[in-house]
Amino acid sequence: MTRFQGDFRTLLAAAVAFALTGCAGMDSALFSSTATPYIYTASEKAPSPMSASYQWGATGEVSYCNAGMSSLIASRRQAALEAVARVCQNDYAITGEGGGGAMGHRAGAFQVTPDCSQGRTIVFKCTRVQPPPTASVRN
Numbered sequence: 001m002t003r004f005q006g007d008f009r010t011l012l013a014a015a016v017a018f019a020l021t022g023c024a025g026m027d028s029a030l031f032s033s034t035a036t037p038y039i040y041t042a043s044e045k046a047p048s049p050m051s052a053s054y055q056w057g058a059t060g061e062v063s064y065c066n067a068g069m070s071s072l073i074a075s076r077r078q079a080a081l082e083a084v085a086r087v088c089q090n091d092y093a094i095t096g097e098g099g100g101g102a103m104g105h106r107a108g109a110f111q112v113t114p115d116c117s118q119g120r121t122i123v124f125k126c127t128r129v130q131p132p133p134t135a136s137v138r139n
Contacts, residue, residue, distance in 0.1 A: 035063070035064055035080035035083040036062070037084055037087050038060050038061050038062065039059060039087070039132065039133045039134045040055075041133040045057055054098075055123055058095045058096075058125045059087075059092070059126040059130065060087070061122060061124070062083055062121070062122050062124070063080070063119055063121045063122075064077055064080040064120055064122075066116070066118040066119060066120040067116055067117050077120070077122075080122055084122065084124045087126065087131050088126035088128070088129060089129050091129070092124050092125060092126050093124065093127060094122060094124055095124060095125050096122075097120060097123065098120070098121055099118075099121070
């Protein structure tokens with residue numbers, strides 16, 4: 001075995017080990033399962049040519065990352081639905097789903113987690129309670 005083959009095998013083994021451990025922790029490290037619903041303001045609920053019809057009259061939306069292993073996608077979607085259930089006190093309707101902005105998290109000017117290449121958004125309407133609009137600005 002040449003020195004190159006030995007170095008290549010070591011490098012390959014390290015890459016495989018990194019990939020396996022990285023996949024196990026990817027959901028928490030890169031694409032968090034913690035979903036935070038965005039509650040619309042009155043003007044965002046109003047019909048507009050800039051919004052999809054399923055957003056008209058909706059209470060808000062929650063985004064999750066739809067990329068990666070199917071089990072991770074399912075757990076992210078479930079976490080998003082659980083967040084909606086908390087906000088709406090388990091009484092809500094899904095008005096639509098579509099491609100969305102599952103953006104990375106930022107700390108000031110620095111992005112600390114990457115943007116998701118395949119974000120999904122669940123649009124919902126609370127049927128009993130009406131939570132106050134989200135005060136933060138979406139990016």
